[in-house]
């Protein structure tokens with residue numbers, strides 16, 4: 176993993192250019208096939224009572240790029256995340272009795288493996304991990320302990336290993352080294368012995384992202400990474416996300432912050448009322464009158480036009496203010 180996290184989004188990296196190039200010939204149509212799909216989803220529906228929250232008939236996510244999933248409140252984005260990461264089961268899941276007709280049952284494949292009907296732990300083991308809209312850091316554990324929980328092949332998982340100290344001590348030491356490297360990358364190393372509950376909202380988001388990386392995922396799914404984060408931390412979060420893509424990871428994120436979507440996405444998928452209604456590069460999708468009508472509405476001009484927060488000078492000033500604020504919070 177590179178430790179060079181870009182501090183600005185204004186320069187495009189070679190990996191970023193390659194990511195954009197990989198989808199340049201893909202037609203801008205909902206459900207369109209991708210040249211190298213890492214995730215393919217078919218017939219995934221989820222109903223709550225009489226309401227259909229998700230109805231995705233076909234969707235592909237291209238490997239190695241940053242894809243944004245956008246849509247109005249209640250469009251089904253989080254429910255869709257839950258379904259593909261095994262935190263929820265599709266209403267169209269294959270069942271022995273009373274299930275959907277053959278060919279209409281939900282099917283998802285990730286990195287060449289079926290993931291449609293398995294639980295979250297197994298999905299994570301296949302290399303697809305996620306973060307949550309509301310962070311799930313365990314507040315009564317230290318930052319380092321939270322990180323250690325994210326590691327795979329924990330010594331305690333194997334009875335044989337757990338009984339032989341040299342075996343588990345070696346693995347424990349490896350986990351700690353990795354956790355500290357990631358904490359350093361996310362500028363949280365100084366906080367490693369602090370309780371996670373004492374971190375600011377932005378720091379908790381960083382911790383959650385860092386913890387997700389402990390399992391060396393192939394794809395990371397971020398549910399509203401900017402929600403509740405002070406605007407000054409935005410720049411650093413954007414840099415971290417781009418760095419993940421530049422290291423070869425696939426990123427899929429849900430976000431309402433249109434600055435973020437426009438500046439770091441290589442591809443954008445729009446959901447409305449549970450369905451995929453548009454796909455394409457950010458510039459194309461966000462200028463699509465149908466998308467503006469369905470989603471961006473009256474906020475279109477203000478949300479999409481103001482890039483001033485993303486200039487280096489403003490970001491640096493804001494970052495300095497926030498660091499001071501967070502230091503003060505941490506001491507309090």
Ligand SMILES: Nc1ncnc2c1ncn2[C@@H]1O[C@H](COP(=O)(O)OP(=O)(O)OP(=O)(O)O)[C@@H](O)[C@H]1O
Pocket residue numbers: 223228246247248249250251252253254255
């Ligand atoms: N457990 C549940 N029980 C009943 N209805 C639910 C449940 N979870 C989600 N819904 C409903 O499903 C629809 C889709 O919700 P979801 O949270 O997936 O949308 P979203 O696009 O993520 O919205 P937001 O952007 O506000 O987070 C909403 O109408 C929501 O009220």
